[in-house]
Amino acid sequence: MAKFRSETSLHPTAKVRLLAASVLAALILIFGLIHGPVAAKAAASPVYPISGYFIYGSTSDASNTNKLRDIKSVGGDTVVTFGSLLKPSSLSAVPAACVLNGVNCAKAATSGVNVNRYFTYNDNSSWGTSSLVCPRDKTLASGSTIYTVLVLPSQGTGCNSSNGSYDVVVITGGTASISISLGRVATTLGMKYYAGMPAPVKRTDVTYLPDLSYQSTFTRFTERFLQYQGKVNNVAGLAGFYHHTEMPLSDGAIWDSVLTVYEIQNSAIAKYLPTRSALVSPYIDSRSAAGGRVTTDQVRRSVNNIAHTANGVDLAIAVQDGMGTGKAGTFFGNESGNAVDQYAASIVGNGSWGSKYLAPNRDYFIALADGIEGTGAELWANLEGMAPATSQNPCGSSLRGQTTKSRVDKQLQQMGNSPVKVISFMWDNYYTCSGTWTPLFDRLKTGSTTPVITDSIFYGNGDVLVTGYNLSGGTVDVKWTDTAGRTHEKTVSATNYNAQYGTQLGMNPRLESVTASLGGTSLGSGKYYMINVVNGAGVKNDAFYSDRG
Numbered sequence: 001m002a003k004f005r006s007e008t009s010l011h012p013t014a015k016v017r018l019l020a021a022s023v024l025a026a027l028i029l030i031f032g033l034i035h036g037p038v039a040a041k042a043a044a045s046p047v048y049p050i051s052g053y054f055i056y057g058s059t060s061d062a063s064n065t066n067k068l069r070d071i072k073s074v075g076g077d078t079v080v081t082f083g084s085l086l087k088p089s090s091l092s093a094v095p096a097a098c099v100l101n102g103v104n105c106a107k108a109a110t111s112g113v114n115v116n117r118y119f120t121y122n123d124n125s126s127w128g129t130s131s132l133v134c135p136r137d138k139t140l141a142s143g144s145t146i147y148t149v150l151v152l153p154s155q156g157t158g159c160n161s162s163n164g165s166y167d168v169v170v171i172t173g174g175t176a177s178i179s180i181s182l183g184r185v186a187t188t189l190g191m192k193y194y195a196g197m198p199a200p201v202k203r204t205d206v207t208y209l210p211d212l213s214y215q216s217t218f219t220r221f222t223e224r225f226l227q228y229q230g231k232v233n234n235v236a237g238l239a240g241f242y243h244h245t246e247m248p249l250s251d252g253a254i255w256d257s258v259l260t261v262y263e264i265q266n267s268a269i270a271k272y273l274p275t276r277s278a279l280v281s282p283y284i285d286s287r288s289a290a291g292g293r294v295t296t297d298q299v300r301r302s303v304n305n306i307a308h309t310a311n312g313v314d315l316a317i318a319v320q321d322g323m324g325t326g327k328a329g330t331f332f333g334n335e336s337g338n339a340v341d342q343y344a345a346s347i348v349g350n351g352s353w354g355s356k357y358l359a360p361n362r363d364y365f366i367a368l369a370d371g372i373e374g375t376g377a378e379l380w381a382n383l384e385g386m387a388p389a390t391s392q393n394p395c396g397s398s399l400r401g402q403t404t405k406s407r408v409d410k411q412l413q414q415m416g417n418s419p420v421k422v423i424s425f426m427w428d429n430y431y432t433c434s435g436t437w438t439p440l441f442d443r444l445k446t447g448s449t450t451p452v453i454t455d456s457i458f459y460g461n462g463d464v465l466v467t468g469y470n471l472s473g474g475t476v477d478v479k480w481t482d483t484a485g486r487t488h489e490k491t492v493s494a495t496n497y498n499a500q501y502g503t504q505l506g507m508n509p510r511l512e513s514v515t516a517s518l519g520g521t522s523l524g525s526g527k528y529y530m531i532n533v534v535n536g537a538g539v540k541n542d543a544f545y546s547d548r549g
Contacts, residue, residue, distance in 0.1 A: 047075030052423030059176035064185040083196030084123040097142040109149040116165040125177035131228040134159035152220040167217040186237030194242040226272040240277035251301040262309035270312035283320035285327040300371035307375035315377040324384025329357035330414040343387040361414040369418035381419035386430040395433040409543035449537040453545040462518040473536020476516035480529035483522040523549040
């Protein structure tokens with residue numbers, strides 16, 4: 001069956017997925033020819049397509065329960081927290097209250113051995129006796145503060161250093177644990193939680209790169225962190241760990257130190273908690289004026305490089321879409337000459353989408369799917385749930401502002417069908433702040449039935465396969481130009497509703513499909529066609545969608 005879509009610009013993976021979608025759609029159409037059109041069925045209880053959120057956790061089960069229930073009410077099943085920094089320090093900087101028998105706790109724990117370096121770590125958790133592994137490790141309470149001292153070998157593994165020198169980490173925490181509470185609450189609610197991993201500080205000379213001058217200590221501390229988590233947080237709700245050391249999707253060698261951090265920590269996860277997975281979140285920066293000018297080819301290579309840091313761990317790469325920071329653009333080809341919106345303009349200046357950004361996010365996500373193919377890693381998306389701040393969209397004192405529901409819908413459709421899961425930065429405060437509009441959390445609830453179109457295929461027999469979210473029932477309106485140059489517009493019933501479309505093709509399980517049968521017609525080569533859907537709830541998509549034959 002012929003189909004109208006330019007495939008010459010698609011990469012091999014995109015072609016394979018497009019072919020698979022075509023075959024499935026063809027089978028559905030054949031079923032319809034034999035048995036008659038299949039009426040679109042109503043979908044069950046629509047929820048917004050975002051299924052996970054970055055959050056700030058609490059040590060309080062009650063607070064975490066309220067937050068996770070709110071997230072679950074809008075379709076979220078996953079939460080992610082950030083980790084803390086392992087900071088180089090000094091003996092004099094150890095908190096004065098950290099005292100053992102009247103002696104500085106770090107000094108007391110290392111009596112009789114040589115100390116190479118001192119470090120501090122604070123993740124608001126009570127590591128305590130569960131984290132003690134070696135004879136020199138200590139823990140003590142001072143009021144409501146729990147101090148834990150880990151004495152790590154500067155060389156070698158285990159408890160004894162091969163060169164007789166040790167590094168000391170003084171951990172400051174409270175009487176309760178954010179990570180343990182979130183693991184417990186997520187388990188109770190049937191949700192998944194990704195705990196933030198430790199991270200090194202940034203270099204002083206190149207401030208966006210991790211400082212690996214203490215790589216050995218960082219490696220040993222990562223191992224101890226995971227051993228501790230395995231003892232106190234070995235619950236079903238703990239899905240894995242999040243690397244909060246960030247990088248852009250660039251294949252430049254300058255980013256090799258970030259890849260090294262991922263490799264170190266993924267190896268440790270595989271060794272100490274092999275049933276848990278890992279999550280990273282690099283970002284798209286497609287600004288034409290940006291120093292790197294990162295192309296889709298570079299993104300393809302970069303995501304492949306990141307995928308190869310897995311070291312035996314199930315790795316998900318949740319790509320930040322750059323729309324909340326103005327680093328990327330969501331526009332279709334026939335919108336490239338349109339002016340950027342006011343939020344993007346506050347970052348890149350006035351001008352057209354096509355002049356300010358190298359390519360739309362749609363092209364980047366196609367390249368990402370191609371680059372990750374065959375690596376064993378999963379492609380997720382991290383939708384930035386805010387907008388560059390202007391005087392029109394404040395969000396408290398945040399550097400970013402509130403965003404609109406239609407902008408979020410457009411971000412979703414630009415991701416297409418490539419990501420198997422969509423999560424979002426960030427619940428606190430961007431989904432909960434009030435300002436120009438009510439909180440985005442409330443707007444997602446009231447707008448949960450809005451259709452979102454993510455992709456389409458225009459077949460040679462006049463049938464159009466439409467994929468996305470909340471598509472069941474209602475009608476599909478298509479505007480197109482045929483091979484003779486004649487323009488048409490037709491509204492037809494949405495048939496062959498398939499709630500399992502994403503699951504059947506190994507895509508995002510929330511993806512659905514419907515078919516619009518336009519009758520015998522053609523689509524002009526290179527011509528754009530536009531689609532709008534009104535679903536069974538009577539709601540129309542509020543974000544523009546187009547594709548090209």
